[in-house]
Amino acid sequence: MDQSIKFDLDLIKRYDKSGPRYTSYPTALELHEGFGDAEYRRHIAQSNAAGGPLSLYLHIPFCDTVCFYCACNKIVTKNRAHAAPYLDNLCKEIALQGGLFDRRRKVNQLHWGGGTPTFLSYEQMKRLMDTTREHFNLHDDDSGEYSIEVDPRETNDKTIAQLRALGFNRISLGLQDFDPDVQKAVNRMQSKEQTFAVLEAARKEGFRSTNIDLIYGLPLQTEQTFAKTLEQILAYAPDRFSVFNYAHMPSRFKTQRRINEAELPSPAVKLQILQMVGQKLTDAGYVYIGMDHFAKPDDELAAAQREGKLYRNFQGYSTHSDCDLVGLGVTSIGRVGNAYIQNYKELDQYDQAMATGRLPVFKGVELDADDILRRAVITQLICHFDLNFGKIERQFDIAFADYFATELNNLKSMRDDGLISMDETGVTVQPAGRLLIRNICMVFDKYLAQKQQQFSRVI
Missing domain, CATH: 3.20.20.70 (Aldolase class I)
Structure with a gap:
């Protein structure tokens, strides 16, 4: 596997915007x-x-x-x-x-x-x-x-x-x-x-x-x-x-x-x-x-x-x-099955839960089928710099080009800029795109538009 990176100053400047770190999706x-x-x-x-x-x-x-x-x-x-x-x-x-x-x-x-x-x-x-x-x-x-x-x-x-x-x-x-x-x-x-x-x-x-x-x-x-x-x-x-x-x-x-x-x-x-x-x-x-x-x-x-x-x-x-x-302890986050769970952030709330024998769950989210699919796509990209459409299609019983038609169209500018290569079989992140992997993942994030101001910049 090619694990090299290429530092393209012009690309980094153009793509440096706020976005998630994708420790979860x-x-x-x-x-x-x-x-x-x-x-x-x-x-x-x-x-x-x-x-x-x-x-x-x-x-x-x-x-x-x-x-x-x-x-x-x-x-x-x-x-x-x-x-x-x-x-x-x-x-x-x-x-x-x-x-x-x-x-x-x-x-x-x-x-x-x-x-x-x-x-x-x-x-x-x-x-x-x-x-x-x-x-x-x-x-x-x-x-x-x-x-x-x-x-x-x-x-x-x-x-x-x-x-x-x-x-x-x-x-x-x-x-x-x-x-x-x-x-x-x-x-x-x-x-x-x-x-x-x-x-x-x-x-x-x-x-x-x-x-x-x-x-x-x-x-x-x-x-x-x-x-x-x-x-x-x-x-x-x-x-x-x-x-x-x-x-x-x-x-x-x-x-x-x-x-x-x-x-x-x-x-x-x-x-x-x-x-x-x-x-x-x-x-x-x-x-x-x-x-x-x-x-x-x-x-x-x-x-x-x-x-x-x-x-x-x-x-x-x-x-x-x-x-x-x-996740154990105040403010910790876990992932169990298809749900994310976070404990209370404040010590007094955590203490009260423990005093009454309750799980100290502050909030959480249950993933739906679309979340699970998009998580798989983002995980492949951010971990392996590669996305095989056939693998996703077999796992989720979808036609990738149909399900993600809008996303694939949005990736074309990244392909033209040299961040990725893309054909009918999949996407490969190029050395110039690896420092900007968050940007590539963001294309598949359906929640992002309304939340983008709450994230740090990618570079």
Whole structure:
């Protein structure tokens, strides 16, 4: 499989508009409060009847300090005692949800995100993992993909050894940028020594995959300063990079109001940084997975993409399309059967649900036949840069050219611009179109027109 990218500045400028990241289709904006506890239980029952493995996501919302760029659902506090009542409730939810899923279903994937999961003490993390093992069928032989997000400022050699002993075998390190001026501007002071010590400790303890998170478009960044950060990290050769575009949306995220907008790099500088990142990472042997993600050619994400097994869910790219995703904790989102489900976003509502023994469902959406069809189309494009019409026709018993006549007509301009090639058998995304894969997927999104202003720009 050709996993190369081509940086065409003119195309990127013309196609740089707002759009979804497609961690789901329909996107989370379609979830509504008419979907609650009863609807979720019905979909769990249907999911159990179908069988198959599970993926668990546990949300730990706490952070010691606030990073001004952050758009995550988090609770900033230096008081570690605040985690205790939340942990009690999370364990209650694990027991409640675990009792509803067929115990024979193996948990092939597990992910702790946040916030900062390592905000918890070792004793708290052990309790959380023990509770999960008690109520869900986790692997005991290290064959599951069990991952955790860590803040190197909250982590040391001892913590890494403890996480490995708990069963984690994949790790993602938050960094964003090493430049001291950028770090000060976004209130995240983090040294190279802290970061690389954690990376090296993870390798020593046998973590099978290491990922570094970076963000481009932060205040005071330039192509030269970000290149220096990237070169320092490349010397340690992590297995994966996640290089995200900073979306400045202060009207939605209050902490972003503390960023000095005058210090944000111009769109032209952001494009220079992006081009540099793509060039340096591909020169270093990494392949472009899609949507900000790069990986070594022997990484399981790169292999899954070549083998046609890559998937995309609320945590990003995944190697397991066969797993139902169970969201646990405040604000978490899951996908069970043909429904998406989100928990309450506020701690008091979550606490009240747990106190009364209710599933903490805030809202959800049940997909109809058209949603499921369009999700399959978008997933093929965003994961594999390829769309085989015959495969979709056989799976959904449609005539692709008839069902998607309007969409195929709208793709012609992208074909003429060199983003895709297209014939009667399918669509192939060309190297020049891979950085703009969101735009191509957007052609098949029936909900987009009324919601577009609520998404970040694609580049």
